[in-house]
Amino acid sequence: MATVAISTYVFEPKDKVENFRGKQLLYIGWEDHLMYCAPLAFPFPGAMPFKAILEQVLPGCYGAHPDFARVDWSTVEWFKSGTSWHPDYDKSIAENGLGHKDVIRFRTPGLNGINGTCS
Template sequence: MTVKALYDYEFPSADRAEVFGDDQLVYVHWRGNPLFCSAACFRVPKTMTFAAFVTSTVHGWAASDPDFDPDSVTEWRLFDAPLSGGQDKSLADLGIGHKALLSFAA
């Protein structure tokens, strides 16, 4: 639903990319898990490798589900496209930008 302001609204977004410097916001969604019905948002460095992101950030968050098994994480997607690339590449190198949505199945 759109909202029409009654005046000129000229305030920059508080979560725009330039506010975060060398970091960025990345959303992560565990598809099909009823405990996590929506994506979680994490502030991480753009230069962080995908493997480090998964082990240090995603696994810690997902472990709050007692059924989580880190070895069962599969089918990573960036928005709606399959995520392809090396685990040793940075988030930026994989095309994971500010406010990107990653999802996985487990």
């Protein structure tokens, strides 16, 4: 439905990709680890290797969780917009088909948060 308005009502999206200075947004959530209250938001260049997220970005973000050191990236299950997804770690973010404001999540089988409570 259109917004009911007194005149034409069309606006530029505030968050179009052009506004992010050569980067695109990617959201990442770690399933079953709600000690991190919400998924995280990142501005990444599309050409950045996916592997760099795992090796250089996430350790700084999730490293405080006691489970993080035990994450085995080779067994991690990925989801994109909620459905199963298989990234190629050696390819870039864009080559993995990730666009602006895509949301991905990962599940780490066997690691279920503080005392198994999904915290």
